[in-house]
């Protein structure tokens with residue numbers, strides 16, 4: 001079962017944090033911008049080296065964490081609900097694939113933001129349900145899985161869903 005945490009994902013003391021990236025994998029706004037700012041240029045360099053053609057929606061891949069407390073950033077591309085990508089299996093795939101990448105890396109702790117729930121406009125309640133269901137149902141060796149909520153209201157919603 002995941003745990004709910006309130007705060008900024010870039011300060012989490014975990015092996016890997018997950019980035020809600022876009023297919024181009026060259027940075028952006030929201031949590032993506034915060035992660036690139038805190039991780040420094042090594043994160044972008046690694047994105048360019050490892051993902052010259054970007055990453056498809058629903059997929060996940062890793063880079064260094066650069067200057068972050070986390071050793072790795074696992075980048076995943078959520079569906080853009082606002083642009084009409086409403087296939088929920090793409091959203092659940094982001095959580096499943098990120099945990100698979102974490103297992104390949106040997107990560108023991110990971111922190112997720114609410115993928116697609118910001119700029120990509122996935123309805124918050126369902127974004128939380130998708131995160132909790134998929135993480136809870138996944139077979140993974142990761143022992144500490146956190147869902148990081150940026151604001152108090154979202155933290156309360158995630159906590160209620162986990163109760």
Ligand code: AR6
Nearest residue numbers: 008009020022028029030031032034116117118119120150
């Ligand atoms: N820590 C934790 N959560 C955060 C933080 C933070 N520092 N900053 C934002 N959130 P979003 P998306 C929350 O928009 O919807 C970018 O431009 C935020 O409140 O970051 O998947 C990418 O490059 C929301 O609940 O990601 C893509 O183009 C959640 O993180 C696009 O945005 C996700 O919001 C991806 O949009």
